[in-house]
Amino acid sequence: MTRITAQPGIMDIALYQGGQSHLAGVTDVLKLSSNENPLGAPPSAVEALGAAASGLHLYPSTDHAALRSAIAQTWGLEADRLICGVGSDEVLQFVTQAFAGPGDEIIYTEHGFSMYPILANMAGATRVCVAEHERVVDVDAILEAITDRTRIVLLANPANPTGTLLPMEELERLADGLPDYVILVIDGAYVEFAVGYDGGISLARDRDNVLVTRTFSKIYGLGGLRIGWGYGPQAMIDVMTRIRQPFNLSVVQLAAAEAAVRDTAWVEKCVALNVEQRARLTGALRQLGLACDESHANFVLARAETVEEADAAEAALNADGILIRRVAGYGFPEGLRITVGDAEQTGRVIAALTRWREGAAA
Numbered sequence: 001m002t003r004i005t006a007q008p009g010i011m012d013i014a015l016y017q018g019g020q021s022h023l024a025g026v027t028d029v030l031k032l033s034s035n036e037n038p039l040g041a042p043p044s045a046v047e048a049l050g051a052a053a054s055g056l057h058l059y060p061s062t063d064h065a066a067l068r069s070a071i072a073q074t075w076g077l078e079a080d081r082l083i084c085g086v087g088s089d090e091v092l093q094f095v096t097q098a099f100a101g102p103g104d105e106i107i108y109t110e111h112g113f114s115m116y117p118i119l120a121n122m123a124g125a126t127r128v129c130v131a132e133h134e135r136v137v138d139v140d141a142i143l144e145a146i147t148d149r150t151r152i153v154l155l156a157n158p159a160n161p162t163g164t165l166l167p168m169e170e171l172e173r174l175a176d177g178l179p180d181y182v183i184l185v186i187d188g189a190y191v192e193f194a195v196g197y198d199g200g201i202s203l204a205r206d207r208d209n210v211l212v213t214r215t216f217s218k219i220y221g222l223g224g225l226r227i228g229w230g231y232g233p234q235a236m237i238d239v240m241t242r243i244r245q246p247f248n249l250s251v252v253q254l255a256a257a258e259a260a261v262r263d264t265a266w267v268e269k270c271v272a273l274n275v276e277q278r279a280r281l282t283g284a285l286r287q288l289g290l291a292c293d294e295s296h297a298n299f300v301l302a303r304a305e306t307v308e309e310a311d312a313a314e315a316a317l318n319a320d321g322i323l324i325r326r327v328a329g330y331g332f333p334e335g336l337r338i339t340v341g342d343a344e345q346t347g348r349v350i351a352a353l354t355r356w357r358e359g360a361a362a
């Protein structure tokens with residue numbers, strides 16, 4: 001047994017910590033800890049999923065042609081430059097596994113998504129974490145960190161957990177400044193919530209080294225189903241497809257995703273709700289003395305002045321059955337990441353925090 005050892009990097013992986021979903025003794029829990037859609041899954045996708053049940057004895061499509069075609073039509077993309085995965089996490093795994101290995105470096109940023117260091121270790125590559133500037137990705141710091149061993153730069157835009165958005169000019173400056181042997185991955189999990197931003201698709205379209213990823217987990221409310229996709233240069237997609245399992249997506253995943261991506265009315269409705277409640281929540285948090293940057297995603301990162309103050313705010317929310325995400329692991333021990341809910345849920349958050357401030361003042 002002792003001669004059985006894991007590949008380099010694997011034992012350095014700290015297991016991913018998801019958002020909390022239970023509170024002892026509370027039945028009416030409001031889960032605002034995992035950036036899930038307050039409206040649930042689109043009825044169109046649920047219906048398609050049910051209809052797909054008659055074909056459960058048949059293997060799913062290996063090339064995902066119907067889903068890729070639906071994505072291509074909806075977003076105006078070339079279907080042969082798309083790859084679909086079990087969540088966008090799997091697409092990120094394809095790119096890190098296919099293009100980086102022992103001795104290679106993968107760059108991510110100070111407050112970057114916690115899957116990035118995990119993915120680097122899974123590939124056996126070296127993690128390089130670069131500082132941000134005021135909670136925003138710092139293009140110059142990334143460019144300075146590039147070496148001849150750098151293979152991949154991973155960043156989410158809008159970012160999680162900060163919710164900040166790197167402007168298109170900056171993203172373009174980064175893409176232009178990278179050596180041609182470095183892949184820029186723009187993780188677009190929250191793209192739909194950033195009004196007027198194309199998620200970097202225009203950058204990926206005419207460059208050989210840019211990949212964008214998308215997910216059905218956030219705006220489409222299908223986090224439990226696990227579907228995501230990537231769009232990149234043909235040559236990169238060809239490489240990644242070779243390490244994709246032929247049946248990685250089930251018939252129900254494919255059917256639901258295809259219906260969801262065509263349901264543009266659903267996206268519009270969810271975006272409108274989010275934009276409205278996000279502004280309301282941000283304004284209320286600031287009024288209550290909790291700092292927050294403008295968010296371009298479906299959550300807001302509130303920053304207390306001290307860890308103790310954050311603990312007290314979280315306790316007040318928990319006492320009212322509300323779960324949020326503490327983000328100490330992301331470099332914000334005094335931070336509370338709160339998913340933007342519907343009007344009633346946002347009202348519940350604001351009321352709980354208002355009572356907490358009033359109680360502390362009394």
Ligand SMILES: *Cc1c(COP(=O)(O)O)cnc(C)c1O
Nearest residue numbers: 087088089113156160189215217
């Ligand atoms: C939620 C999230 C994802 C999506 O992961 P899936 O595997 O598609 O569910 C990807 N990147 C970031 C930054 C996220 O927050």
